[in-house]
Amino acid sequence: MAPDDSKAPVRPSIRPMELDDLPQVLEIERRSFPTPWSEKAFRGELTVNAYAYYIVAETDGRVVGYAGMWVIMDEAHVTNIAVHPDYRRSGVGRRLLEALIERAADRGCDRMTLEVRKSNHAAQQLYLSFDFVPRGIRRGYYTDTNEDAIVMWKYRLQRWRRERGGRDRRDAVPGP
Numbered sequence: 063m064a065p066d067d068s069k070a071p072v073r074p075s076i077r078p079m080e081l082d083d084l085p086q087v088l089e090i091e092r093r094s095f096p097t098p099w100s101e102k103a104f105r106g107e108l109t110v111n112a113y114a115y116y117i118v119a120e121t122d123g124r125v126v127g128y129a130g131m132w133v134i135m136d137e138a139h140v141t142n143i144a145v146h147p148d149y150r151r152s153g154v155g156r157r158l159l160e161a162l163i164e165r166a167a168d169r170g171c172d173r174m175t176l177e178v179r180k181s182n183h184a185a186q187q188l189y190l191s192f193d194f195v196p197r198g199i200r201r202g203y204y205t206d207t208n209e210d211a212i213v214m215w216k217y218r219l220q221r222w223r224r225e226r227g228g229r230d231r232r233d234a235v236p237g238p
């Protein structure tokens with residue numbers, strides 16, 4: 063069994079991403095992905111793409127993680143989620159994903175999908191813990207390494223939200 067390298071929990075506040083966050087977001091992006099998104103790509107998401115919704119996790123005035131999705135009809139597609147390496151295993155990723163699902167449900171979505179690298183066990187564990195289920199493989203989806211993507215889905219977001227019963231509405235994500 064892998065050693066438990068969990069750290070003391072961090073309880074970040076969650077809010078919509080703003081253009082001013084981009085320097086910190088890009089730093090995390092570069093430290094998290096082999097082929098990071100450019101500033102232009104993030105700018106486009108925040109200013110042009112009407113389907114896009116991005117949040118950041120902030121603690122002590124510092125952005126420590128972010129996540130985003132596209133919301134199309136009743137379906138949400140997670141585009142990105144990353145936590146600063148210094149803050150991993152502290153519950154920040156869990157909090158971001160929870161907030162994203164909550165916001166997708168608020169917007170009328172009932173299912174959510176994402177792609178994850180076959181080798182990315184940390185992210186897969188996170189998604190499994192939210193009852194995402196693997197539903198397919200996209201061969202060679204990641205063109206930088208030619209790695210396969212596992213396609214995962216979470217269903218019944220509306221029920222998930224009802225069952226949580228509006229638990230701790232202080233955590234509700236403000237936003238457009």
Ligand SMILES: CC(C)(COP(=O)(O)OP(=O)(O)OC[C@H]1O[C@@H](n2cnc3c(N)ncnc32)[C@H](O)[C@@H]1OP(=O)(O)O)[C@@H](O)C(=O)NCCC(=O)NCCS
Nearest residue numbers: 094143144145150151152153154155156178184185187188
């Ligand atoms: C995936 C990622 C966002 C997780 O963020 P995090 O803040 O470390 O996650 P959390 O501390 O909230 O952990 C939540 C759960 O995820 C799983 N998990 C997270 N990191 C893990 C690891 N290194 N190994 C195994 N499971 C892990 C565990 O189930 C964990 O629950 P637990 O702590 O109760 O065991 C983070 O590792 C990251 O930014 N990775 C690089 C970017 C990336 O791969 N993004 C996903 C793209 S698909």
